[in-house]
Amino acid sequence: MKETNIEGPLYAPRTKVYPQAVHGRFRRIKWTLLIVTLSIYYLLPFVRWDRGPGLPGQAVLLDLPHRRFYFFFIELWPQEVYYFTGLLIIAAMVLFLMNALAGRIWCGYLCPQTVWTDLFYAVERWVEGDRRERMLKDKQGLTFTHVRQIVTKNVLWILIAWWTGGAWVLYFADAPTLVKELLTFQAPMVAYVWIGILTATTYLFAGHAREQVCIYMCPWPRIQAALTDEWALNVTYRKDRGEPRMSVKKAEQLRQHDQAAGDCIDCHQCINVCPTGVDIRDGIQLGCIQCGLCIDACDSVMQQVGRPAGLIAYDTDINAERRLAGKPPVFRPIRARTLLYAAVIAIAGSIMIYALATRSAIGINVLHERNPLFVTLSDGGVRNDYTLRLLNKSDIARSFEIGVTGLPGAHVQAAGIPQRESGQLTIEVGQDQTREVRISVLVPGTMVPAAPTDITIQAKDLATGQIASEKDHFVPPARSGQ
Ligand code: SF4
Ligand code: SF4
Structure with a gap:
């Protein structure tokens, strides 16, 4: 990297920037990306996706009350937060790869700060004129026409900022319903608060802070400078x-x-x-x-x-x-670091696709009761209690047969849930739901183990035979002398 010129005063007042309109290849690319990215952001909440009865019909939805994230055909549960970790790794590597190939290409074309600032500049130019006119007007001070233009520009900026904040909250609820509620002032207060916060930040950052965000607030330019090399464009x-x-x-x-x-x-x-x-x-x-x-x-x-x-x-x-030095140029997009970033993206992406393709529609979590750890029954048997959380991620209700393995003679019971004639404990879980039940594992007096023993509690889906299981342990009373 070339040395950056850092000479000059340590503290300097901000010099207002009056960017002039320009035409050309890169301006066209920027307009295209601006239209594409903003269209996706503003319109995506209105895209519908049929998941069947009882499930939300919004393609992209962060359903916080029910703790689900929907992305077209993918539905993620809180237990699957590792997918987000995978996505973050891929996003970071894509950013690093872009940097290794073409420097701050993210900053120049795709960063939300750049995109919205570009849009706000376009509004400013449309209302107040191009660079020379704006500079002249600022020099002349506040005339009636200039004040009118400043007011018009700020109103337009606030409207864009408001719509930006409004679009954000639409990702957290059914968009058409929330729009109606917002317009009739029946939406939850939290929606108005978030719209207010995002309207204010968009207006301030894109309208007034502009390049100051890139130069003083954003950490990426500093990180990027440490990551780049002399082969990056x-x-x-x-x-x-x-x-x-x-x-x-x-x-x-x-x-x-x-x-x-x-x-x-x-x-x-x-x-x-x-x-x-x-x-x-x-x-x-x-x-x-x-x-x-x-x-x-x-x-x-x-x-x-x-x-x-x-x-x-x-x-x-x-x-x-x-x-x-009078030598011809050479370009080397394929080098160790670009190959490394591409490999990490490919590996993380493949793992995520495999995990999604083979993910189970059922699941079980087991929590051993701590107080008391065990109960000695009047007939000499011993009981341990557990809290089971059964997960049914499918779009139909399922019945699970609960069983225990790893401990001879053990069987399960649950207070308030009738057992079948065969003695099996069966628990129903509705579509796309979890159900928490407290169960007991009982061992007759003659078969109580001498020491804590590993067991596996399993839930078998009666329709498909699929089994979800989790390991825990069975704790017997301490023997005298132990
Ligand atoms: S001042 Fe800038 S735009 Fe003008 S010729 Fe030199 S490099 Fe090109
Ligand atoms: S930000 Fe950099 S690339 Fe963009 S116009 Fe200014 S000097 Fe050129």
Whole structure:
């Protein structure tokens, strides 16, 4: 990595940034991604998914009251939180891989802060005009027209921020129902509170804090700088081509006399369009979110002055050095770190797909009663009590036969649940539900073990024969002398 220019005062007042509109390849990519990501965010809660009667019909839903997460055909229970761990690992590795390939490409194109700030800038430009007009208006102070425009802009920003907060809460309840409740003021208070919080944060971060969030609040630029290497593509000013900077006229005169002249005409267009106010010609900096807009600006300047595009371009530090030494550029997207990140993504993804494909629709948790650990019965037998939690993740009700293995002579009973004629204990669990029951494991006096013994308590689904089980132990009374 090149050295970052850190000279200058330690504390400096914020200089307001007035990014200018720009057209070009990277601007089009950014518009496309903005439309796609915001459309997904705002519309996804309204996508329906038929899971059968009695189950929510929303494709993506975080159902906190029932402790379920629905994502199209996937339904996750609190016991399956490890899927989220897998997702977090994959997300981190994807971010690292993006960084190894093309630096802060996440920051420049996909980060929510960038996307919403871009949208808020577009509104500002639409209402108050482009860079020059905005700068002039700020210089002139508060005229009637300017105040009207400032009010209009802030109202539009608040509306976008409000809709952003509103869309967020729709992921936590049935969206069409919640919209109706919100409009008729019958929604739960917590929904209004969250909409208020998210409206305020979106308005402040995207409307007012803007590039300050990227430069001072976000930890990723610091982490990213430690993770990147000289082979990663970054938005780079090609010094070897650009310097020495000079006017078009002077450059032409020098070239006519076979003298060196840089392509940079020092027009400041790359700085004017930058959403964080960075001069990319000073090298890679913390403030540069790698959005590529300065590339578009410079390419259009180069076209106007009849020079080749690419004075600012995605390039690597290695190539910057090689070009200065007169060597051809080399690109190496496949290297140890990119292979490592891709391998971790593939392994974690495969494990998750396998776990999802083979996950059981039933489950059991067992908790041994601690107080008392055992009860000695009048006939000499011994009883241990357990709390069972039976899980039925399927969309039909199921009957489970409860049994115990590992302890000869043991059988199970549950107060209030009738046993079948065969003596088996059968417990019903409704569709997509859990049921907690307290059971007792009893051993006749002649078969009480001498020491605590490992046992397995199992629940057999009577319809499919599938068994869910969990190990625990049976505690006998302490023998004298033990
Ligand atoms: S836009 Fe290009 S030519 Fe103009 S100052 Fe920036 S690098 Fe130089
Ligand atoms: S310097 Fe260029 S790439 Fe970096 S933030 Fe500014 S416009 Fe985007």
